[in-house]
Amino acid sequence: MRGRIVRYSKATALAGLALTATLAISSEVDAEQNEVLKILHTNDIHATFDNFGKAAGYIDQVREEYDNVLYLDAGDYASGNPVVDLNYGIPMIEAFNEANLDVLTIGNHEFDYGQDHLINNMETSTATWLGANVDTGDTGVDNPEPYTMIDLDGVSVAILGITQAPPATAPANVEGMTFESDYAAVAAAYEEELTSEADVIIALTHIGYNEDRQLAEDVDYFDVIIGGHSHTTLNSPQIVNGTPIVQTGSNLNNLGELTLAIENNEVTEVDGTLVPVADLDTMNEDVQAVIDHYNSEMDEVLGEVIGYSENGLSRDGRFQQDAPLGNFWTDAMREWAEADVAFTNNGGIRDSIPSGDVTLNEIYTIEPFANEIMTIEMTGEAIGNVLEYSYSRDGRNQIDLQVSGMEYEILTGMTGQLSDVNMTIDGSPLEDEETYTVAVADYIGTGGSGYEFEGEVLQETVAS
Structure with missing residues (x-):
């Protein structure tokens, strides 16, 4: 042993x-x-x-x-x-x-x-x-x-x-x-x-x-x-x-x-x-x-079935690209907040959802930190700055943000260092001076892990 x-x-x-x-x-x-x-x-x-x-x-x-x-x-x-x-x-x-x-x-x-x-x-x-x-x-x-x-x-x-x-x-x-x-x-x-x-x-x-x-x-x-x-x-x-x-x-x-x-x-x-x-x-x-x-004591509460997944939703691969669970999670955030774009960090997705019945226990296990959704009005330039930081922070050189409502592509040099970020919505580039409503987990939205979401806070907590 x-x-x-x-x-x-x-x-x-x-x-x-x-x-x-x-x-x-x-x-x-x-x-x-x-x-x-x-x-x-x-x-x-x-x-x-x-x-x-x-x-x-x-x-x-x-x-x-x-x-x-x-x-x-x-x-x-x-x-x-x-x-x-x-x-x-x-x-x-x-x-x-x-x-x-x-x-x-x-x-x-x-x-x-x-x-x-x-x-x-x-x-x-x-x-x-x-x-x-x-x-x-x-x-x-x-x-x-x-x-x-x-x-x-x-x-x-x-x-x-x-x-x-x-x-x-x-x-x-x-x-x-x-x-x-x-x-x-x-x-x-x-x-x-x-x-x-x-x-x-x-x-x-x-x-x-x-x-x-x-x-x-x-x-x-x-x-x-x-x-x-x-x-x-x-x-x-x-x-x-x-x-x-x-x-x-x-x-x-x-x-x-x-x-x-x-x-x-x-x-x-x-x-x-x-x-x-x-x-x-x-x-x-x-x-x-x-x-x-x-x-x-907690079984009755956490055992409640709230949904069903045919194939499961995996978080695997999230450090290289978008993950199925990351897509699902940020889609839900964006819809709930009626935002243009939604982000959540990989560290806030702690588990995958298996196929079959989905319980409250699985949802709480994925996100055990009691984060709230907040919305911020940001320029395209500010969003780009966040994405650049997300990849290169602490020298990690890996994807850290799952996203809904837009696509982004990290460009690197031969050594993996950040070179540029391409950002599009429905195939069109984000404009630096254009503003977008961004839904984000309040952990990173308020500066957690060194993030700076520069812009006007519209809602500190999106109400139910």
């Missing part, structure tokens, strides 16, 4: 071996050594908690076998399952509490429910919430701790939390808050403090795998970086500048398991593996009771 295990030894790193290359496969850290620290970790669960009872049962099993065990989550427990999301995250928090989650780094989607619900979730949670680069200001939301120190039989473990800055959520959700985007500077600010007080230092991040790699290049005092946000499945620790980096993927497909060997209060070896959650036969009955309760 496990992936391969790879051993990382600080001793061999200091000996100058090229640990950025493939590591040698070896057995697990010997449990008979002086100290063994077990860390179970998750990230980007996105409210997919139906199998969480299994994962919690496995965590219980490890806790029974070993004295020093921590369970950490690298953020984004929220947004992805209407059973959780229509209850503003509380079902996941209650499941975490029953599983005795120790530490959580706040992810960008933890902000999705709004500040009042974030306050409630933080107050309800028994875990320590981290975010060294977060300042909640005067919003009333408690500022996450920058780090936490945990003593395990005389071994001091420091866990520093860093989250995405700015977080990808609707701007209104983080109004009044500030986020430091220089992750290396944030980590460096705590280096002297943590290295003088802790035997083991862990970065629990929600910034993505590429940023974790850069962090490891810039800062070398972490014993391990446990990451999230990019949904990267790392079957074994990846070593960058002597620092192991781990991540489990997403949607609770895997549970991460780390074994740290500690001799003379220093980490000497790190083993890491992924445990496929669906294959587990363990169970925490208290966690499962929480899951069953909320699933049962």
